[in-house]
Amino acid sequence: MIPFWKKTDKHSKPQSAQKRKQNTKPAVPRTAQQSIPMQRMFEDGTCRVKPNYYTRTIQYQDINYQLAQQEDKTAIFEEWCGFLNFFDSSIKFELSFVNMATDSTEFEKSIRIPYQKDGFDDVRAEYSQMLRQQLAKGNNGLTKTKFITFGVEGESMAQVKPRLDHIQNDLLNNFHRLGVQAKPLNGVQRLKLMHDMFNMDGASKFHFDWKDLVKSGLSVKDAIAPTAFAFKNSRTFQMGGIFCAVSFLSITASDISDQLLKDFLDMDSSQIVTMHIQSVDQNRAIKTVKRTITELDRSTIEEQKKAIRSGYDIDILPSDLKTYGRDAKALLKELQSQNERMFLVTFLVLNTGRTE
Structure with a gap:
């Protein structure tokens, strides 16, 4: 028997309150939406992953570490060590490196230079065309993005919001000292990121508006879930129209090269590399x-x-x-x-x- 978790629609009947009370054990997910480990997304980008645990995500850009001089590499590395030491044992965080096939429509929008009717539009058109060609060659049709997600525990959104704001500001300042551009993601941007990761087959487009939730009776999970999850065996699983496999890296060496992560990210395929990190007391x-x-x-x-x-x-x-x-x-x-x-x-x- 193959567990096959389909995406439900708004006509599915909700479980009665009495039955919910009877189910004291954690429920096994039966739909694609239920398998997504989050409870609620707020408009400011705060996500309640589980009771008493809230997270936020910051997107950051690359830094020319590999091309830097040795003394500059040392300075960058020391700043990065200070960046990591910022996280105490009460803050969990995750570094995510997402390589996904480029959506040609969105790609076109991101590099298009608007015409201004000032006599230089032909130059803008030529430059935009050059950007399209160079970026396509450089990334082999892949869009590479980087994120850091951090989370803290608290009894309510009102309780954790000031601390999340404080951590977010400190992280943005730390990125600035490293010379890295960074920006926090709001609720819609985080949902789009999740949608793109769950629908890497490109079968569906992301359409979402907070105003539509009340009218439609749907949840945010309905906007991001794939058509189905299928777990055929312990090694691979199916997510929508693509096959996936997760591997973990066990590091027993006392020292590793700073090229390690770069070697993974330079692979010409859609992949997601994550480093879940917890500081020890x-x-x-x-x-x-x-x-x-x-x-x-x-x-x-x-x-x-x-x-x-x-x-x-x-x-x-x-x-x-x-x-x-x-x-x-x-x-x-x-x-x-x-x-x-x-x-x-x-x-x-x-x-x-x-x-x-």
Whole structure:
């Protein structure tokens, strides 16, 4: 049996209040709308994801990091470290990198230079044509956008709104110090982004107006949901007319190249890369690292005992033990004396295709 969650229409009968009360366990989603993990979108761009948890999204532009001189790269990296250290353990955030096929109509609008009837319209037309050709060549028909979504917990919208405003302003200022253009998304813009991600097959266009909600009896989910979700197996699923697969990246290396993310984003296909990041409370982080160092020391002693029994030098230890021990002690020092933070990161890559 294949779970196939279809998009419902406004004529579907709502569940009675009595039946809702009887269902004490979390309900399994039965429609495409129910499978979207959000409850309400506000006009200012605040989204209530679940009870007592609210988020906002900021779109930001690229920075010429790869082309910068080494000293400039170091300065950018230090600013980025300061940017990340802004997030304490009460703020969850997610970096999203969205590569999607270009909507030719919207693409045309974004680069069109309006005529002004001043004798230079032929130059504007030629320049617009050049932009269309160059952008199409450079992105292989893909539009690449970047977002940061942050969320805090609170009992109500009125309670969390001042804090969300404060965090948003601080983030915009941090982006400005990095030399990056950034803007917050309002409710309609966030809904359009969700619609485009859920309907990557291009089968439907985004049409939405807050005034239509009351008259139509529909919810915001009806405007963004795909025609259906189909989960055939544990590896792939179908979203509307395209097939999708999600992979996660498990990083065990103590150091990685700054090219890592760029290599993913340079792939010529529609994909979404997300980094879900949670800052760990400082005391908890220090205890965790200390516990890890204790375990490594215990493993070192066991290896030395084996060495004595086998009759070889006790200083010959597995390279992993030495590397992890050195890195753990360096991390502990940074946490204790340099005001660094520990982050838990989930790195996901969504790949899509017209066929399985």
